Amino acid sequence: MRVFVTGASGHVGSAVVPELLEAGHQVVGLARSDKSAAALTAAEAEVHRGDLDDLDSLAAAAAAADGVIHLAFKHDAMFAGDFGSAVAADLRAIETLANALAGTGKPLVTTSGTMLLAFAGLADAGTEADVIDAGPRIDAENAVVALAERGIRSSVVRLAPTVHSTLDRNGFIPTLISLARSKGVAAYVGDGANRWPAVHTLDAARLYRLALESAPAGSRLHAVDDQGIAFREIAEAIGRRLNLPVVSIPSTQADAHFGFLSSHATADNPSSSTLTRNLLGWKPVQPGLIDDLGQGHYFDLPASTTR
DSSP: OEEEEETTTSTTHHHHHHHHHHTTOEEEEEESSHHHHHHHHHTTOEEEEOOTTOHHHHHHHHHTSSEEEEOOOOHHHHHTTOHHHHHHHHHHHHHHHHHHHTTSOOEEEEEEEGGGGGGTTOSSOBOTTOOOSSSTTHHHHHHHHHGGGGTOEEEEEEEOSEEESTTOSSSHHHHHHHHHHHHSSEEEETTOOOEEEEEEHHHHHHHHHHHHHHOOTTEEEEEOSEEEEEHHHHHHHHHHHHTOOEEEEOGGGHHHHHGGGHHHHTOOOOBOOHHHHHHHOOOOOSOOHHHHHHTOGGGGSOGGGOO
16 A cells, blocks of 8 residues: 655654555655655655645645555644644644545544543543544544545544653653753652553554554544553652652642643543454554653653753
């Protein structure tokens, strides 16, 4: 299958591309810079120059492909505080890709997150069957699921908030480590019992491939291995490696300590992937988050690579 991948040189994309190639697929990766293009060439993927704002280019690449995996998102705008424009650009890109694939029966796999369910007031662990009516990024997720009615084999992969591995340079875990270093403590809020799910990057990459190859139209999938790790345990693992005190802070200090991560640092997001495993035969095999933190690679990162 000839697969067009946006975000192909990013954290998850840099694992998805070799996963696809090793399975015998051809990969065309979207590259907005010379650095990204060089990384794709080194991985033996074809390069398609452009970005999420170049809609005509996106449409042409999608129309020439047998399937699309959409991983790109304007994280720079999001971290700069302009989440709205990043969300809008993502939705426009999805609409463009969908128009190119409509009526073909080809697969379109896009990306969302389980953390969206943390704010839905669920009584139990979130599942693939849990749906929110509307909201930022939720609108894109719902639009992709609805594409099944337009003759597209669409699916959405909800990533756990912690996608961890040696490939992770700017995610939540490097950010928490950077915060601990700068503030001299590894912190959690209150009793730290709120839970984050997690998945290894390589396991997530395999799920994207399985979704591309066989997910039924209109599927929601969960890239989740650890169903829910107490935030306190994550802070303790970071504190051990950095030899820093691990402290509880009150909720009134969460914004000052965690910054843009404050709402996530207090979110309770246990999430199940049982339906995904049963549907696609996906079985995570890589280390869990706490074991991965224990391997030390996160703590060898130069300070400049973390936010």
